[in-house]
Amino acid sequence: MTNSGIPPFLSLQQATVHFSTGTGTGTSRQALNGITLDIRQGEFVALVGPNGSGKSTLASVMLGLCPLSRGNCMLQEGALLRGVLQQPDTQVLGDTIEEELALTRAHLGESAEQLESLREAALRKVGLRLPADTPFSALSGGQRQLVNLALALSLRPSGLLLDEATAMLDPHIREQVLAVVATAHREGMTVIWITHRMEEAAAADRIIALEAGKIAFDGTPEAFFYGSGVESTQLVTVPAAGSSAAVQSRGTSEDADGSGANSPDPQSACERLALELPFVVQTVRALRRRGLSVSGRPLFPEQLAVSLRASVPAGTGGASR
Numbered sequence: 001m002t003n004s005g006i007p008p009f010l011s012l013q014q015a016t017v018h019f020s021t022g023t024g025t026g027t028s029r030q031a032l033n034g035i036t037l038d039i040r041q042g043e044f045v046a047l048v049g050p051n052g053s054g055k056s057t058l059a060s061v062m063l064g065l066c067p068l069s070r071g072n073c074m075l076q077e078g079a080l081l082r083g084v085l086q087q088p089d090t091q092v093l094g095d096t097i098e099e100e101l102a103l104t105r106a107h108l109g110e111s112a113e114q115l116e117s118l119r120e121a122a123l124r125k126v127g128l129r130l131p132a133d134t135p136f137s138a139l140s141g142g143q144r145q146l147v148n149l150a151l152a153l154s155l156r157p158s159g160l161l162l163d164e165a166t167a168m169l170d171p172h173i174r175e176q177v178l179a180v181v182a183t184a185h186r187e188g189m190t191v192i193w194i195t196h197r198m199e200e201a202a203a204a205d206r207i208i209a210l211e212a213g214k215i216a217f218d219g220t221p222e223a224f225f226y227g228s229g230v231e232s233t234q235l236v237t238v239p240a241a242g243s244s245a246a247v248q249s250r251g252t253s254e255d256a257d258g259s260g261a262n263s264p265d266p267q268s269a270c271e272r273l274a275l276e277l278p279f280v281v282q283t284v285r286a287l288r289r290r291g292l293s294v295s296g297r298p299l300f301p302e303q304l305a306v307s308l309r310a311s312v313p314a315g316t317g318g319a320s321r
């Protein structure tokens with residue numbers, strides 16, 4: 001249960017997964033190590049971490065595709081979590097859009113007319129206009145992913161889990177996928193977004209970072225990228241308590257006024273995990289290193305513009321040539 005008494009959308013308790021890697025003793029790999037977390041209905045959670053940290057294994061556990069060696073995973077009663085994976089081809093069974101939709105919704109016993117109207121609505125949602133008998137093989141990789149997303153949404157799931165769903169897409173289609181997911185989230189859908197792109201993670205309500213199968217960070221994007229987040233005690237890369245680095249990792253990047261404008265930025269969880277900071281955060285750090293005051297913890301270009309405007313004393317804003 002959450003503090004509000006409403007059961008979480010998804011709850012993991014000590015979720016642990018060992019994969020067997022051979023037949024002898026000691027031939028297993030621990031992909032997840034005691035993950036405990038709750039995700040609330042309607043949250044937008046970005047799941048990040050270095051290669052091999054356990055993100056896809058956690059995704060499979062959440063989708064009910066990977067059994068736990070220990071612990072448990074509970075989905076809210078009546079909730080439906082639908083996955084959209086990096087390779088749409090691995091999820092598609094039908095030869096055409098029409099066939100795939102019929103297969104996706106076979107258990108609902110709908111008429112041909114109902115399926116047609118659903119198909120049109122689903123494709124419209126992702127901005128595609130394609131004949132129903134278009135073979136998947138005739139679609140580009142980006143179109144396939146959009147169709148895959150449309151089919152997932154056509155089931156009206158209460159949650160969507162996207163595992164590197166934009167990794168193979170060109171920037172235009174990636175933006176389209178992000179916009180469709182953002183709209184679904186605004187309409188109340190829970191979103192779990194696995195990504196290596198920190199710009200995408202910055203748009204989430206909450207970032208959970210994994211390292212070596214454990215939760216290394218769980219907090220806001222601002223805290224993840226700028227420091228001062230609530231770090232998990234499971235953080236495996238933090239040096240022993242008492243070392244200067246450990247103290248620094250739990251320090252705050254904010255000044256007394258909360259702006260963070262003039263303090264040196266401590267190393268953030270994002271940097272410690274060797275993940276690339278979003279471009280805007282890199283820019284803020286570079287400006288501060290050069291002695292420029294930038295207020296707040298902007299994550300997006302528009303926020304940076306506001307921060308810079310707020311930081312420049314009145315009358316000194318215009319550059320003269």
Ligand SMILES: Nc1ncnc2c1ncn2[C@@H]1O[C@H](COP(=O)(O)OP(=O)(O)OP(=O)(O)O)[C@@H](O)[C@H]1O
Pocket residue numbers: 019020021029030031049050051052053054055056057058
């Ligand atoms: N089927 C499997 N059999 C054995 N080991 C596995 C299997 N699947 C994953 N692993 C191991 O579990 C660990 C976590 O893998 P996982 O794919 O979940 O990480 P990831 O964070 O998604 O990585 P990436 O970012 O590279 O996709 C890795 O050490 C991986 O080698």
